[in-house]
Amino acid sequence: MKTALHLRAGAFAAMIATMIAATPALAADPALIAAAKKEGELTWYTTQIVNQFARPAAEAFQKKYGVRVNYIRADSNEVTLRLQNEGKAGRVMADVFDGTGATAALKAANLVAKYIPESANRLPDRYKDKDGYWVATNLYVLTPGFNTDLVKKGTQPRTFEDLLDPRWRGKIAWNSSVTPSGAAGFVGVVLAHMGQEKGLAYLRQLSGQKVVGLQVAARQVLDQVIAGEYAIALNIFNNHAVISAMKGAPSAWIPMEPALAVFSCLSLTAGAPRPNAGKLFIDFLMSEEGQKLYRDADYLPVDPAVQPKDPALRPGDATFRAVFMTPEEIHDNLPKWGAIYKDIFR
Amino acid sequence: MTDIEMATTERRSFLARLDQKRLFVFAAGSILALLVLPPLYFLVTGAITVEDANGARFSLERFAMLIAQRGILTSTWNSFVFAVGSAVLALAIGGLAAWLVERTNAPLKSLTYLTNVIALGTPYVLYTSAWLLLLARSGPINTWYRQLSGETGVLINVYGMGGMILIEGLLWSPLVFLLLGATLRNFNPALEEAARMSGATTWGTIRRITLPLSAPAILALAMLVFIRTVEAFEVPALVGLPGRVHVLTTDIYEMMHRTMPPDIGSASALSVILLVIVAILLFWYARMTRNAEKFATVTGKSFRPNQIDLGAWRPVAGFALAFYFLLLIVLPAFILVWASLLPFYQTFRSQAFPLLTLDNYRAVFNSPRYITLVINTLGIAFVSATVVMLLTAVSAWLVVRKAPGARVLDNLGTAPLVFPGLVLGVGVMQFFLHVPIGIYGTIWIIIWAFVINYLPYGVRYSYAGMIQLHRELEEAAAAAGATPLTGFRRIVFPLLAPSLIAGWLFIFLLATRVLSLPVLLSGPSSQTMAVAMFDLWGNGQGPELAALGLIWSLAMTCIAVIFYLVANRGGSLRA
Numbered sequence: 017m018k019t020a021l022h023l024r025a026g027a028f029a030a031m032i033a034t035m036i037a038a039t040p041a042l043a044a045d046p047a048l049i050a051a052a053k054k055e056g057e058l059t060w061y062t063t064q065i066v067n068q069f070a071r072p073a074a075e076a077f078q079k080k081y082g083v084r085v086n087y088i089r090a091d092s093n094e095v096t097l098r099l100q101n102e103g104k105a106g107r108v109m110a111d112v113f114d115g116t117g118a119t120a121a122l123k124a125a126n127l128v129a130k131y132i133p134e135s136a137n138r139l140p141d142r143y144k145d146k147d148g149y150w151v152a153t154n155l156y157v158l159t160p161g162f163n164t165d166l167v168k169k170g171t172q173p174r175t176f177e178d179l180l181d182p183r184w185r186g187k188i189a190w191n192s193s194v195t196p197s198g199a200a201g202f203v204g205v206v207l208a209h210m211g212q213e214k215g216l217a218y219l220r221q222l223s224g225q226k227v228v229g230l231q232v233a234a235r236q237v238l239d240q241v242i243a244g245e246y247a248i249a250l251n252i253f254n255n256h257a258v259i260s261a262m263k264g265a266p267s268a269w270i271p272m273e274p275a276l277a278v279f280s281c282l283s284l285t286a287g288a289p290r291p292n293a294g295k296l297f298i299d300f301l302m303s304e305e306g307q308k309l310y311r312d313a314d315y316l317p318v319d320p321a322v323q324p325k326d327p328a329l330r331p332g333d334a335t336f337r338a339v340f341m342t343p344e345e346i347h348d349n350l351p352k353w354g355a356i357y358k359d360i361f362r
Numbered sequence: 363m364t365d366i367e368m369a370t371t372e373r374r375s376f377l378a379r380l381d382q383k384r385l386f387v388f389a390a391g392s393i394l395a396l397l398v399l400p401p402l403y404f405l406v407t408g409a410i411t412v413e414d415a416n417g418a419r420f421s422l423e424r425f426a427m428l429i430a431q432r433g434i435l436t437s438t439w440n441s442f443v444f445a446v447g448s449a450v451l452a453l454a455i456g457g458l459a460a461w462l463v464e465r466t467n468a469p470l471k472s473l474t475y476l477t478n479v480i481a482l483g484t485p486y487v488l489y490t491s492a493w494l495l496l497l498a499r500s501g502p503i504n505t506w507y508r509q510l511s512g513e514t515g516v517l518i519n520v521y522g523m524g525g526m527i528l529i530e531g532l533l534w535s536p537l538v539f540l541l542l543g544a545t546l547r548n549f550n551p552a553l554e555e556a557a558r559m560s561g562a563t564t565w566g567t568i569r570r571i572t573l574p575l576s577a578p579a580i581l582a583l584a585m586l587v588f589i590r591t592v593e594a595f596e597v598p599a600l601v602g603l604p605g606r607v608h609v610l611t612t613d614i615y616e617m618m619h620r621t622m623p624p625d626i627g628s629a630s631a632l633s634v635i636l637l638v639i640v641a642i643l644l645f646w647y648a649r650m651t652r653n654a655e656k657f658a659t660v661t662g663k664s665f666r667p668n669q670i671d672l673g674a675w676r677p678v679a680g681f682a683l684a685f686y687f688l689l690l691i692v693l694p695a696f697i698l699v700w701a702s703l704l705p706f707y708q709t710f711r712s713q714a715f716p717l718l719t720l721d722n723y724r725a726v727f728n729s730p731r732y733i734t735l736v737i738n739t740l741g742i743a744f745v746s747a748t749v750v751m752l753l754t755a756v757s758a759w760l761v762v763r764k765a766p767g768a769r770v771l772d773n774l775g776t777a778p779l780v781f782p783g784l785v786l787g788v789g790v791m792q793f794f795l796h797v798p799i800g801i802y803g804t805i806w807i808i809i810w811a812f813v814i815n816y817l818p819y820g821v822r823y824s825y826a827g828m829i830q831l832h833r834e835l836e837e838a839a840a841a842a843g844a845t846p847l848t849g850f851r852r853i854v855f856p857l858l859a860p861s862l863i864a865g866w867l868f869i870f871l872l873a874t875r876v877l878s879l880p881v882l883l884s885g886p887s888s889q890t891m892a893v894a895m896f897d898l899w900g901n902g903q904g905p906e907l908a909a910l911g912l913i914w915s916l917a918m919t920c921i922a923v924i925f926y927l928v929a930n931r932g933g934s935l936r937a
Contacts, residue, residue: 059886067725067903086731088886089901097624102885104795105802109886192603228521231603235902243707244500264717265706362606 051292111294120347133299152279192229194354401789408630451531456538468679483918492694521605593782702908754820783878803885827861
């Protein structure tokens, strides 16, 4: 009898604990910090470029909380594949993942946990999933970039039509993976901008330019342009061109309209082996301190209070127009865009 | 001891011995079967099972779809052209170098050995990246061509079939050098001398005697390189894909990694097709090498192959070997050193000198991640090589001593030859996705796959060592009352050690640089050096890759030198 009572009391305590855990913790809640420290480390599947953002962010977090971040850099497809397989094998190994196109597919496979950190409360609602599955950490703006040694400033193509100029034949490259930051994303923008019929006609013309599809990240496409392999890169992250230019590289980006704007979304995995460390990490990246890391790395933070170092990178009425796509739109349309790319360009 | 007593003891020990060996055959056979068969089973069932709303059902539609797509036939043809081209080039380069070093008085022999040993320690991903930097549109060669000729185009477009063959051929030439070198070194000069005495010229002798006699070895080697190239992944991925040249292995990889959602079923189906192709090729290879004894020139007589005096051609030969060194070591090392000192990659030019920095080396040394990579890579290679050599040593012993049923061990041990690395990766992955025992994504799944992959090499080394051991020593041990196990442990194993160590080092070196298996199987905590290098290349960190690669290759070269010394002493440098 006594045991049963004890059990019931235990169950009650567990219920309370669950309820407390379900309510959002205060910013960097001491209990969360303690639990994260106890877990000691976390694994982060990231699409962020390692030396530009992933490594500095991991180091800053470790310095602040003493919790180690194991980051694995891959594109959205590979992040999805890895997590899907881990789910199938019954052993999820990542605690946190980010990407432009991974969340929706993984949500469908029950691999994403609901978690909106306390630190995100101050941010506008559009940066948080209404169902609670992701938060947006930063805005990516995808535009063409070019090599300023090979293409004199002022002679670069400025419109989609300009890209059809015969002098660019064989000199344009892009990332051929089915991701927003690749050819598929470009297909999506063209279709959204021109409509299905005109868009397809344009893409067929562009295919005549022998655009080179590289099986590498958009960052590497730009690097090859900087190295002089190609003159123009399509659908690269415009802040990457600025980062390289500041290091002395012959690179610049083109505010070709419309650009593609997408969120980098951050989520906690369902079944995360170290959920508290994962939560603390998400909380950290959404806090003002975390958002400043994006700014310092020349990325575009979502926090309106943290201005980017180069505001010209951000699309808007005063600068240039962009098509914004939500993670759901990307998930629903990406396979279609990929198929069109394969059909027309491969 | 009376006669009767002695008879009973003898019978009992005979029974004990028989049972112990049977037990061994059974145990070793079970382990090998457990390793080799599941990936095959899951690959095939994965390929022919289609899951839809009504559940799983048997279907061949994936094969029909693959064949109906023009792409697969093109890829098959590309694989074939790529493999033939690479095999011919590797044989031409490696073969010429081997002949010059082993059979002529050409200078620079030590340098050529060194070249090949360094090449053995360098990951293919790194080599491929280096040659890509050299031959790229903006690389030094094309830049100098433009400056010299005033043209605006390129001399070499590396991203295409030609570039793939060139790089793959160069990659394989060191192995051709080492394997063909061993054949040429053991060449009995009697027939050549006879030809010379009958008035044949040097070139006549080579054409009419040396070449025909080496033909089986050369053909077998060509076949080996051909098979390995059909299975190759690094060059097709890094060179072929940007040039829109697809081969079978990159098609499999793309089905797994570049389609949303990943199409593991079609990847399995295509893997089965590739498996069948390789199996047929291996069957030919086996038939080709079966009659090799007919051409045996190593007999009981002692001899030393004579060396051809090149005369006036000697400087030319020296120039050729120096060029080989330049091509395989100097140029790749030069471009990697250059790249490793840059904040962002650009071609070799004076304007870049002010930008040079050691930041990439600092990043490599300061990043705790790279220490984890070193530990993972060496740990995986160490455990894999050890397990393979232990397993195959026992198997070889049972096979050579003709234990009942031991032939099965031989077959199981050599069967994994049919698995290209990437295909085995798909199979092992399917296995552990269906049988979730908790090693998916850990280093253990990679070790598991490596052990399967390298069993055939272990068998070769163990078997070669074992047939040299006469059974009389074990019989003496048995007569002194030792069980077969004790005999193996105390007599066979120590005597087999040189072959086992050579095999161990060979597998160890291979496992530290191979990409195709770990690229599919590594999880967040089990990344290896080759995977990290592949990622660095794809993620736009070329300069850091160069710094990491140079440091790593330097360390691996030291191990390769040890391998070379051990293998040469054991006299068993054959793969």
